[in-house]
Amino acid sequence: MSPLKELHVLEGHEDCVWSLAWSPSGDKIASCGGDKTVRIWRPLHGTNEWHCAAVLEDIHQRTIRALDWDASGTRIATASFDGTTAIWLARGEEWECVSTLEGHENEVKSVAWNPAGAMLATCGRDKTVWIWEMQPDHEFECVSVLQGHSQDVKQVLWDASGEMLFSCSYDNSIKLWMEDPDEDDWVCTQTLSDQNSGHQSTVWGIALDASGRWLASCSHDLSTIVWEHGADSAVPGKGWRHACSISGAHDRPIYSVHWNCTGDLLATASGDNSARILVRDQAQKETSFQPVATAENAHEGDVNCIRWHPKVATVFATAGDDGMVKIWECAALDTLTK
Amino acid sequence: MNGLEDIFDSSLDLEEKHLDHGWDQGLRDGEALGLKEGWTLGLGKGFEIGAETGFYAGCVAVWAHFAQKDPSIFSERALKGIAALRRLISGFKEMDTEDDELQDQLEKLRAKFKAVTAMLGVRHEYQPTENASALQF
Numbered sequence: 001m002s003p004l005k006e007l008h009v010l011e012g013h014e015d016c017v018w019s020l021a022w023s024p025s026g027d028k029i030a031s032c033g034g035d036k037t038v039r040i041w042r043p044l045h046g047t048n049e050w051h052c053a054a055v056l057e058d059i060h061q062r063t064i065r066a067l068d069w070d071a072s073g074t075r076i077a078t079a080s081f082d083g084t085t086a087i088w089l090a091r092g093e094e095w096e097c098v099s100t101l102e103g104h105e106n107e108v109k110s111v112a113w114n115p116a117g118a119m120l121a122t123c124g125r126d127k128t129v130w131i132w133e134m135q136p137d138h139e140f141e142c143v144s145v146l147q148g149h150s151q152d153v154k155q156v157l158w159d160a161s162g163e164m165l166f167s168c169s170y171d172n173s174i175k176l177w178m179e180d181p182d183e184d185d186w187v188c189t190q191t192l193s194d195q196n197s198g199h200q201s202t203v204w205g206i207a208l209d210a211s212g213r214w215l216a217s218c219s220h221d222l223s224t225i226v227w228e229h230g231a232d233s234a235v236p237g238k239g240w241r242h243a244c245s246i247s248g249a250h251d252r253p254i255y256s257v258h259w260n261c262t263g264d265l266l267a268t269a270s271g272d273n274s275a276r277i278l279v280r281d282q283a284q285k286e287t288s289f290q291p292v293a294t295a296e297n298a299h300e301g302d303v304n305c306i307r308w309h310p311k312v313a314t315v316f317a318t319a320g321d322d323g324m325v326k327i328w329e330c331a332a333l334d335t336l337t338k
Numbered sequence: 339m340n341g342l343e344d345i346f347d348s349s350l351d352l353e354e355k356h357l358d359h360g361w362d363q364g365l366r367d368g369e370a371l372g373l374k375e376g377w378t379l380g381l382g383k384g385f386e387i388g389a390e391t392g393f394y395a396g397c398v399a400v401w402a403h404f405a406q407k408d409p410s411i412f413s414e415r416a417l418k419g420i421a422a423l424r425r426l427i428s429g430f431k432e433m434d435t436e437d438d439e440l441q442d443q444l445e446k447l448r449a450k451f452k453a454v455t456a457m458l459g460v461r462h463e464y465q466p467t468e469n470a471s472a473l474q475f
Contacts, residue, residue, distance in 0.1 A: 144453055146449070
């Protein structure tokens with residue numbers, strides 16, 4: 001009895017799929033990739049058959065590397081190698097590009113809406129993280145350009161309060177940014193690098209669990225690290241410390257990591273074509289994780305992105321170099337840890 | 339007897355004497371050349387940084403001039419950004435060139451300039467022309 005079941009295969013992209021995002025309610029998936037399009041997938045009304053409901057195209061000139069759905073489910077932001085970020089608005093079943101943000105000097109690698117949906121963070125190969133604020137009529141004003149990483153920035157991520165912004169980079173570090181009222185600007189409050197037992201190579205992905213207490217990061221160094229925010233930390237934005245390192249689960253770079261909605265399962269996606277599910281080892285006093293399920297050859301090629309369903313703790317989706325998006329179901333936690 | 343020994347003594351360590359002499363001369367010449375190279379590099383680097391920060395100062399002067407005439411043409415945030423840029427530029431001018439922070443401050447200045455140009459919707463980029471590095475005296 002396999003603990004992982006492939007539920008649906010979404011075919012349609014004409015090149016590798018780099019990233020995917022579930023809609024806030026989990027009724028749709030948006031994916032993007034090398035074919036410069038975003039595809040919106042949903043089950044055909046009244047059925048369990050997933051199909052492509054919309055194709056968002058003709059805006060970006062190059063690969064769309066990442067996308068993010070805002071909390072209202074009506075806007076999607078896309079980050080492209082063409083150096084721009086596009087904002088798409090849902091009009092019924094159709095989507096319209098209502099704005100384009102310019103500023104990065106070259107490829108934009110990630111984009112994230114803050115929880116309130118009023119601000120956007122982007123990052124890219126120019127080593128900077130940009131924060132934008134939405135104005136009336138979908139105009140965006142640049143709030144700040146954050147310099148600090150010494151290399152390509154791979155992903156940006158907000159915490160649930162919208163007060164902390166995380167970024168990870170080719171420079172092997174993860175940085176935390178917060179607004180400093182004295183400086184009237186965003187500043188880096190903490191850097192997690194090999195100085196605090198961090199990664200030895202590019203950090204490809206980061207994920208925060210729902211409680212905001214645990215941060216997972218995955219890397220080119222073949223490991224996944226879980227960081228903990230000390231409850232006793234008096235100064236916000238400085239209390240992160242290394243909790244545990246997970247090695248041996250993958251033998252190729254790990255490109256994506258994500259916590260499920262209940263925070264008890266961690267999923268990783270790798271260049272070894274597999275997706276792995278890890279569970280916290282409750283028996284150990286110290287934080288430790290055990291792999292409990294693997295989808296070997298989840299894709300015919302690198303698995304670039306893995307994302308859990310926002311509401312269902314056992315369903316997740318993956319995107320790969322093979323141009324496919326797949327939806328999977330995992331056995332329940334108690335079955336996995338038997 | 340002594341006279342004979344003296345004559346030969348001086349030729350015994352002739353090689354060593356020549357080595358020492360050569361070493362001293364080399365050290366002196368090397369120092370002089372190094373100083374000259376260092377000075378040229380310092381001058382060049384200083385000029386480059388001066389040209390870049392001068393460019394930013396010039397942009398700020400133009401924007402500040404228009405903002406003074408009509409503050410409503412820029413957003414609240416852009417006005418704050420221009421003021422912050424001004425502070426950063428004057429702070430930079432006061433810096434000790436030996437200060438390790440110099441590079442960090444320059445990066446901060448560049449980032450702020452990028453942010454303000456994005457806020458204003460202009461695409462000013464500091465692009466030094468080829469001539470900037472061809473110092474002629």
